[in-house]
Amino acid sequence: MAERVDFVLKGQRVHTGQGFQPLAVVARGGEIVALTSLEDAPPARETYDAGSHPVLPGIIDPHTHMRDPGHTHREDWKTGTRAGAAGGVTCVLEHPNAVPPVNSAGNFRLKREIAAAQAYIDFGLFGGVGDGTVDRMEEQAREGAIAFKTFLWPYPDRSDEFAGIYTIDDGVLYQIFERAAALGLPACVHAESYTLVRMFSERMKRAGKYAPIHHEQSRPVVAELEAVWRTMVLAREANTRLNLLHISSGSAATAAKMWRAMHGMGVTVETCPTYLTLTADRMGEIGPYAKINPPLRSIEEQALLWERVADGTIDTISSDHGPHEFAAKERGWHNIFDAPAGAPGVETSLPIMLTHVNNGRLTLERLVELMSANVAHLYGLYGRKGVIAVGSDADLVVVDMALRRYIEPSQLHTKDPRVARMFEGFETLGAPILTVVRGRPVMRDGEIVGEPGYGMFVSPLR
Numbered sequence: 328m329a330e331r332v333d334f335v336l337k338g339q340r341v342h343t344g345q346g347f348q349p350l351a352v353v354a355r356g357g358e359i360v361a362l363t364s365l366e367d368a369p370p371a372r373e374t375y376d377a378g379s380h381p382v383l384p385g386i387i388d389p390h391t392h393m394r395d396p397g398h399t400h401r402e403d404w405k406t407g408t409r410a411g412a413a414g415g416v417t418c419v420l421e422h423p424n425a426v427p428p429v430n431s432a433g434n435f436r437l438k439r440e441i442a443a444a445q446a447y448i449d450f451g452l453f454g455g456v457g458d459g460t461v462d463r464m465e466e467q468a469r470e471g472a473i474a475f476k477t478f479l480w481p482y483p484d485r486s487d488e489f490a491g492i493y494t495i496d497d498g499v500l501y502q503i504f505e506r507a508a509a510l511g512l513p514a515c516v517h518a519e520s521y522t523l524v525r526m527f528s529e530r531m532k533r534a535g536k537y538a539p540i541h542h543e544q545s546r547p548v549v550a551e552l553e554a555v556w557r558t559m560v561l562a563r564e565a566n567t568r569l570n571l572l573h574i575s576s577g578s579a580a581t582a583a584k585m586w587r588a589m590h591g592m593g594v595t596v597e598t599c600p601t602y603l604t605l606t607a608d609r610m611g612e613i614g615p616y617a618k619i620n621p622p623l624r625s626i627e628e629q630a631l632l633w634e635r636v637a638d639g640t641i642d643t644i645s646s647d648h649g650p651h652e653f654a655a656k657e658r659g660w661h662n663i664f665d666a667p668a669g670a671p672g673v674e675t676s677l678p679i680m681l682t683h684v685n686n687g688r689l690t691l692e693r694l695v696e697l698m699s700a701n702v703a704h705l706y707g708l709y710g711r712k713g714v715i716a717v718g719s720d721a722d723l724v725v726v727d728m729a730l731r732r733y734i735e736p737s738q739l740h741t742k743d744p745r746v747a748r749m750f751e752g753f754e755t756l757g758a759p760i761l762t763v764v765r766g767r768p769v770m771r772d773g774e775i776v777g778e779p780g781y782g783m784f785v786s787p788l789r
């Protein structure tokens with residue numbers, strides 16, 4: 328290999344299909360062109376020596392809301408993907424609510440163009456489907472949608488953001504599942520029962536329970552569990568690949584485990600670092616800043632969720648990165664129903680999960696499955712993403728397992744760090760120190776060194 332290559336990353340502990348090995352990862356034209364012994368590494372324009380720090384395939388965050396187009400005062404593709412780069416994320420999979428919502432080929436292209444002009448890291452886009460848009464699934468698939476998302480919730484007063492990407496009609500949902508199966512793409516749902524949450528919320532209001540700490544009681548586990556069972560039943564009948572997004576309770580994850588045991592595979596489960604780390608008590612500490620849907624749960628549900636991580640039921644971990652305005656969140660102190668649900672997370676997911684690795688909750692290998700390899704498999708990107716192998720994109724993250732930090736919102740890269748309080752004050756042990764996207768560093772020692780517009784659109788490999 329006499330010809331000069333672009334980038335070489337050397338490390339004593341490089342993640343490969345066969346565990347961690349001393350290797351040099353050699354990149355040219357954005358791809359990994361060779362994995363060599365350390366001695367045989369060729370000269371490169373840029374060489375980085377990770378020493379004994381683990382080198383992982385880049386983190387793929389399969390659940391972000393970058394708020395762009397439409398709500399760029401909350402986040403935009405520049406700030407959101409800078410946050411991703413800082414957090415070891417090399418690719419995000421973006422969900423369809425935006426203004427306009429992604430529910431057609433035209434709206435899909437609009438978001439793709441905006442993201443391509445601004446993103447620091449690679450990105451894929453969900454198509455959106457719901458009432459009135461089943462006939463627009465195929466055109467979104469043709470544009471390169473990685474999956475379809477449907478909210479099981481009506482948004483009559485937020486139609487600018489949610490039109491055509493929700494349904495509460497099981498007949499519509501069944502047709503969505505049929506069409507997704509025909510198109511060969513996963514169908515993804517936010518699994519909470521609208522009518523149960525409506526009833527429990529009204530009950531809370533009648534009882535005068537408006538404080539943040541009451542949020543979880545307005546959407547209890549049964550609301551998630553019912554939606555999980557219902558969608559699993561419909562998806563099996565329609566023979567579709569159902570992906571349950573941001574599952575918050577061990578009970579719901581256990582339902583998916585039982586379903587798989589009965590019927591084989593066919594349903595996959597995503598959860599988030601929030602549900603694995605925090606409980607509903609966090610609402611008592613930071614009020615509306617801990618309001619997410621589904622809500623943070625009890626310590627018992629969290630323990631059960633960890634069992635489902637350990638036994639392989641949980642397939643993927645996402646951040647559900649969803650920033651809101653400071654003023655809107657502040658309203659929730661007096662009336663939690665008035666605050667929007669969602670919180671930034673793309674930058675903190677990896678440090679939080681590395682801390683769990685250091686605490687013995689999971690192995691680093693399992694983390695790579697949950698946050699990279701399985702994500703790539705599920706969304707049809709594996710081979711190009713999700714693995715350090717010859718022929719794949721040179722997407723890499725170097726982690727320092729001994730780096731101790733406190734999460735300080737003002738140091739995060741999301742647009743308004745005042746709302747990024749979910750893990751405020753948390754001590755983390757383990758953090759990314761280098762993020763490489765297609766052979767090019769985009770974050771080094773906490774500093775963003777990439778450029779907006781470098782990030783590329785990814786679509787399922789066929």
Ligand SMILES: [Zn+2]
Pocket residue numbers: 390392422647649
């Ligand atoms: Zn979400």
